[in-house]
Amino acid sequence: MNISRRDFIKKTAALTAASCAGITIPLSICNEAKAEEADKWVRGTCRLCGAGCRLELGVKNGRAVALRGVTESRTNLGYVCMKGMLFYKIIGHPERLTKPLYREKKNQKFKEISWDKALDIAAKEFAKTAKTYGYDSVAYYGSGQSQTEETYLFQKIFRVALQTNNVEGNPRLCMASAVGGYMTSFGADEPIGSYSFIEKATCFFIIGSNMAEAHPVIFRRVMRRKLDNPKDVKVINIDPRISPTSRIADIHLQFKPGTDLALMNAMAQVIIEEKLYDEKFINDYCLLKQQGEKDVKNVTFEDYKKFLEDYTPEKAAKICEGNITPDKIREIARIFAKSKATLSMWCMGLNQRIRGVWANNLVHNLHFITGQLCKPGADSFSMTGQPNACGGVREGGGLCHILPGHRTVDNEKMRNELEEAWDIPKGRLPAKIGLHTMAMFSAVNEGKIKAIWINCTSPAQSLPNADLYRKGLNRDDVFVVCTDIFPTITTEHANLILPTAFHFEKTGVYGCTERRSQITPKAVNPPGMAKPEVWIAREWAVRLAKELNDPIALKSVEPFLGLEDGYALPKAIWDEYTHKTTKNRDNDLSAASYEILQEMPDGVQWPAFTADFARKGGTEIKFVKGIDPMADKESKDDKPFQFYGRPDRKLYIWLRPYKGAAEEPDAEYPFVLSTGRIIDHWHTTSMTGRITELMRANPYSFVEINPKDAEKLGIKPNDMVEITSKRGKCIMPAKIIEGPIEGMVFAYWHDMHDDRMINKVTKDAFDPGSKEPEFKICACKIKRVSGPVPLKPYIVTI
Amino acid sequence: MPIGGFVIQTDITNCNNCINKLKSIKNIDIHGMNEKGDIVIVVDAPDSIEMENIINNISKINGINSVLMAYMNIEDEAESNG
Numbered sequence: 075m076n077i078s079r080r081d082f083i084k085k086t087a088a089l090t091a092a093s094c095a096g097i098t099i100p101l102s103i104c105n106e107a108k109a110e111e112a113d114k115w116v117r118g119t120c121r122l123c124g125a126g127c128r129l130e131l132g133v134k135n136g137r138a139v140a141l142r143g144v145t146e147s148r149t150n151l152g153y154v155c156m157k158g159m160l161f162y163k164i165i166g167h168p169e170r171l172t173k174p175l176y177r178e179k180k181n182q183k184f185k186e187i188s189w190d191k192a193l194d195i196a197a198k199e200f201a202k203t204a205k206t207y208g209y210d211s212v213a214y215y216g217s218g219q220s221q222t223e224e225t226y227l228f229q230k231i232f233r234v235a236l237q238t239n240n241v242e243g244n245p246r247l248c249m250a251s252a253v254g255g256y257m258t259s260f261g262a263d264e265p266i267g268s269y270s271f272i273e274k275a276t277c278f279f280i281i282g283s284n285m286a287e288a289h290p291v292i293f294r295r296v297m298r299r300k301l302d303n304p305k306d307v308k309v310i311n312i313d314p315r316i317s318p319t320s321r322i323a324d325i326h327l328q329f330k331p332g333t334d335l336a337l338m339n340a341m342a343q344v345i346i347e348e349k350l351y352d353e354k355f356i357n358d359y360c361l362l363k364q365q366g367e368k369d370v371k372n373v374t375f376e377d378y379k380k381f382l383e384d385y386t387p388e389k390a391a392k393i394c395e396g397n398i399t400p401d402k403i404r405e406i407a408r409i410f411a412k413s414k415a416t417l418s419m420w421c422m423g424l425n426q427r428i429r430g431v432w433a434n435n436l437v438h439n440l441h442f443i444t445g446q447l448c449k450p451g452a453d454s455f456s457m458t459g460q461p462n463a464c465g466g467v468r469e470g471g472g473l474c475h476i477l478p479g480h481r482t483v484d485n486e487k488m489r490n491e492l493e494e495a496w497d498i499p500k501g502r503l504p505a506k507i508g509l510h511t512m513a514m515f516s517a518v519n520e521g522k523i524k525a526i527w528i529n530c531t532s533p534a535q536s537l538p539n540a541d542l543y544r545k546g547l548n549r550d551d552v553f554v555v556c557t558d559i560f561p562t563i564t565t566e567h568a569n570l571i572l573p574t575a576f577h578f579e580k581t582g583v584y585g586c587t588e589r590r591s592q593i594t595p596k597a598v599n600p601p602g603m604a605k606p607e608v609w610i611a612r613e614w615a616v617r618l619a620k621e622l623n624d625p626i627a628l629k630s631v632e633p634f635l636g637l638e639d640g641y642a643l644p645k646a647i648w649d650e651y652t653h654k655t656t657k658n659r660d661n662d663l664s665a666a667s668y669e670i671l672q673e674m675p676d677g678v679q680w681p682a683f684t685a686d687f688a689r690k691g692g693t694e695i696k697f698v699k700g701i702d703p704m705a706d707k708e709s710k711d712d713k714p715f716q717f718y719g720r721p722d723r724k725l726y727i728w729l730r731p732y733k734g735a736a737e738e739p740d741a742e743y744p745f746v747l748s749t750g751r752i753i754d755h756w757h758t759t760s761m762t763g764r765i766t767e768l769m770r771a772n773p774y775s776f777v778e779i780n781p782k783d784a785e786k787l788g789i790k791p792n793d794m795v796e797i798t799s800k801r802g803k804c805i806m807p808a809k810i811i812e813g814p815i816e817g818m819v820f821a822y823w824h825d826m827h828d829d830r831m832i833n834k835v836t837k838d839a840f841d842p843g844s845k846e847p848e849f850k851i852c853a854c855k856i857k858r859v860s861g862p863v864p865l866k867p868y869i870v871t872i
Numbered sequence: 873m874p875i876g877g878f879v880i881q882t883d884i885t886n887c888n889n890c891i892n893k894l895k896s897i898k899n900i901d902i903h904g905m906n907e908k909g910d911i912v913i914v915v916d917a918p919d920s921i922e923m924e925n926i927i928n929n930i931s932k933i934n935g936i937n938s939v940l941m942a943y944m945n946i947e948d949e950a951e952s953n954g
């Protein structure tokens with residue numbers, strides 16, 4: 075690049091950054107036409123976390139040459155974090171999978187084969203398995219990173235052609251408890267408000283979320299709000315570990331892991347005791363519920379008060395330990411209740427728990443009893459981990475008990491609606507709920523599932539107690555197909571690996587945390603023979619129908635036959651999904667056409683069922699008449715809020731007792747192990763581990779140990795430490811830090827290396843309601859095994 | 873040789889101190905700031921690894937709360953990758 079062009083680019087960089095921050099800088103850009111940065115700018119969404127940041131990819135001569143945030147986007151206001159900034163490096167990465175690979179037995183080497191052959195093999199294996207062992211011997215395991223069109227099409231093929239609800243995805247490992255919480259408390263899934271609430275909130279209640287590392291761009295907004303209003307805005311952070319998020323907190327409560335249910339009940343106790351509750355809101359909109367032995371009982375406010383007597387601040391402080399005192403509990407309860415607008419935000423710290431649904435219910439309870447809801451800035455707002463866990467999996471029918479459009483498998487009327495929409499005979503869709511993730515991989519272990527399609531995820535690394543489930547995947551009588559962009563720990567167990575197109579190499583929609591669907595159109599070609607998943611799924615289904623000799627099976631893809639895969643095919647799938655399955659449902663996206671999504675800088679928030687409304691961005695706050703068109707349409711009385719999630723139009727305040735972890739520390743395993751993310755990496759590092767810049771910043775996992783524990787055990791910084799649980803062990807370097815509370819250690823779960831793959835140690839116990847595993851807590855012991863050892867980063871290759 | 877435009881968020885009470893520290897880092901131009909403590913910088917680094925190093929070093933400066941990107945040009949890299 076010559077000097078004048080370099081100068082031009084630097085000025086462009088300065089002006090773009092300045093416009094994000096609302097700063098005027100005295101720069102003029104000359105010679106613009108000559109120095110054009112890109113042939114075209116293609117607007118899409120970041121591929122990584124659930125924040126849903128909008129960015130534009132600059133493309134020149136078919137290659138990505140620049141990246142910029144979209145300033146008008148209501149998700150990120152133009153900002154992109156370092157991880158997001160570097161994801162373009164995946165496009166055209168030299169280690170990308172570019173050809174279909176096959177081996178009959180898992181101890182054989184892979185051979186390159188043609189697409190025709192690969193799809194024939196996949197069709198024959200799934201058809202043969204279904205015919206020999208029954209439809210429930212096959213399964214699909216997808217991802218919160220797949221586009222909505224992909225999840226929708228795969229689940230449709232499995233349900234229509236293979237007649238099974240064995241359709242699952244990795245959001246079971248991260249969001250299922252949030253779904254359970256919203257469904258049981260609100261009767262409707264997904265948050266009520268929007269990110270725009272951040273600029274209106276006066277109290278942030280951040281619990282079980284290290285937003286600073288997991289959602290950096292959203293955290294910036296929280297931080298901006300706090301820094302701009304240091305006195306009027308309070309930040310309360312509840313986490314047993316001091317994290318970068320705690321840095322901006324006015325109050326950080328650190329406690330014994332797993333005791334926060336007692337803490338939240340104690341906050342409710344204070345709010346009621348001190349009459350800080352909103353009686354009118356409770357009377358108008360809430361019912362109180364308690365789970366009995368066999369059924370759910372209605373209870374009274376007096377019963378609730380009595381129930382909370384077990385959670386006075388004094389009693390709760392004893393349960394929670396750490397720096398929690400009765401006074402601190404009273405203080406945060408008062409701030410929560412009295413604040414003009416309280417915004418709760420949480421993520422895996424509450425969800426990945428044996429009582430994750432209850433933990434979610436207890437946050438919602440605090441909002442219900444204080445009326446901190448449905449007003450600007452006040453919401454019970456669950457953050458999502460993956461970019462399309464909400465849009466694709468929760469809304470598109472990507473779990474074993476749900477169908478597209480927020481329908482449930484066990485509801486015959488809802489199944490019939492889909493049978494009509496899909497033009498298949500009544501009764502075709504299976505009524506039996508499929509296997510949830512942990513049951514699915516147990517069935518693989520037992521050889522009951524004999525053919526599984528794993529798309530865009532690596533369960534061999536991401537499941538808890540991973541070694542146990544790797545055994546099943548390695549069985550020679552279990553046929554494993556993986557669709558992915560890179561080799562992973564899971565492709566090591568595959569028979570067939572199909573190379574897929576990456577983000578911006580195909581067209582599709584992601585739906586982020588705030589009910590917002592955003593399109594990412596194809597900007598560049600995929601490498602080699604890699605293909606979009608929607609093409610792969612369609613071509614496979616055509617062959618599958620033939621093998622099954624079943625014309626109904628072909629119906630799953632009939633509307634999409636012959637369509638070009640870069641745009642026309644995903645568009646047709648999106649149109650079918652939104653028009654035929656979301657119309658008149660709470661997640662109505664029928665007006666959010668590809669055309670409108672492409673017009674918008676930041677997509678559309680559902681419900682949105684007229685084009686004009688979609689063009690304004692859709693529904694900023696659910697359930698509020700005058701803002702949410704569904705609330706107007708469904709209005710049953712003159713109250714301003716219409717909680718149309720269930721027929722009784724009520725929010726449920728649940729009486730949920732404190733229950734500890736599935737595995738508490740004992741004399742043999744005296745520590746609590748918790749796991750989580752680090753800012754530089756994404757999930758199993760199959761992507762970020764291949765970005766040199768990110769890998770250099772964090773080449774391998776380490777275990778955070780409290781200095782007091784380290785001293786007791788004679789562990790020095792960077793010493794190699796063995797972490798052992800009843801299931802397995804890892805060895806990694808120690809980081810001695812005032813992070814985890816005493817008695818707790820914390821490890822990042824990204825590392826692929828067998829020595830450091832922490833999911834060999836985590837426990838596979840799961841929440842009985844949501845079936846989400848308790849990644850956040852298990853018992854372990856730690857010991858120093860040696861001084862520092864030079865380590866190499868590790869990434870799987872074929 | 874990537875070029876990036878970044879917004880650095882500082883604690884306003886510490887902003888001038890941060891600017892002084894930023895001035896000592898090679899390959900950075902400071903382009904302006906606002907009354908809230910947001911500073912606009914451009915990083916012109918020899919390669920993206922160095923860019924990441926610079927950003928990591930900036931993140932560690934006391935008083936800097938976040939460093940986020942708004943623009944990045946990578947055309948040299950795209951060209952050199954053929």
Ligand code: SF4
Nearest residue numbers: 120122123127155158
């Ligand atoms: S915060 Fe998440 S979505 Fe936004 S740029 Fe970073 S990784 Fe991407």
